[in-house]
């Protein structure tokens with residue numbers, strides 16, 4: 034499908050989705066979010082794709098929801114339209130891993146979008162923030178919840194109430210991002226992480242993503258039971274037999290996603 038606000042390239046089992054509204058620092062408008070949801074859905078259904086990378090430009094991952102598109106909306110507009118709700122649900126329904134590769138600004142909805150991904154690799158130029166408070170609103174696609182889970186209440190409150198930005202070093206220290214690399218190496222690092230994932234059993238990768246995500250959604254006791262049952266279930270797969278046999282035979286496993 035031809036997109037206007039994103040660029041999608043698939044090679045070596047990795048689907049790279051680049052947000053592409055350079056004149057607006059990749060601000061998220063209805064068209065971009067619609068196209069992104071479509072592209073993620075397509076990648077999720079494409080047998081050839083084993084991992085997805087979501088990125089922006091050097092200057093901005095995304096500087097938030099498009100303020101010019103939101104400014105004149107009233108309550109009924111946003112309530113009835115549910116601003117990005119169904120598209121976000123589609124992105125969150127993706128069962129394949131999505132890595133966010135963040136360079137420059139990841140603000141407001143941009144920060145929220147990065148946090149919806151499975152993990153974030155940041156360039157040393159990255160700046161994260163929830164500055165909605167300066168616009169007379171608050172985060173609307175998960176920022177108050179996810180940022181608080183990732184960095185704790187004190188820092189999340191600080192970010193949401195003052196609107197200040199967090200640099201990459203602070204973001205790594207606080208648990209918001211998994212790694213920080215020099216800006217020039219960002220895409221290589223993201224690609225090599227994606228390739229690593231692509232080499233695993235797709236079946237086990239799905240199980241791991243489902244189980245880790247339950248840590249955010251279920252009480253500990255239920256999450257542990259969910260994990261344990263998935264773990265047990267993996268012993269019904271050929272990939273478990275192959276993975277363990279390969280280890281004992283001191284060779285690389287040949288996974289068949291079965």
Ligand code: HXC
Pocket residue numbers: 056057058060061096097098099100101116117138140141142143164165168171172173174
């Ligand atoms: C629309 C935006 C934009 C945005 C930047 N632009 N952010 N347009 N929506 N969120 C546009 C600018 O208007 C400008 O267009 C061009 O991008 C370059 O931006 P500048 O401001 O000139 O760049 P710079 O001086 O480098 O400042 C970068 C910046 C600043 C610090 C990132 O642009 C900024 O503060 N942006 C807004 C960040 C923000 O408040 N985000 C939260 C949005 S609310 P022109 O045409 O003038 O060149 C949100 C809610 C989510 O995200 C909830 C969703 C349901």
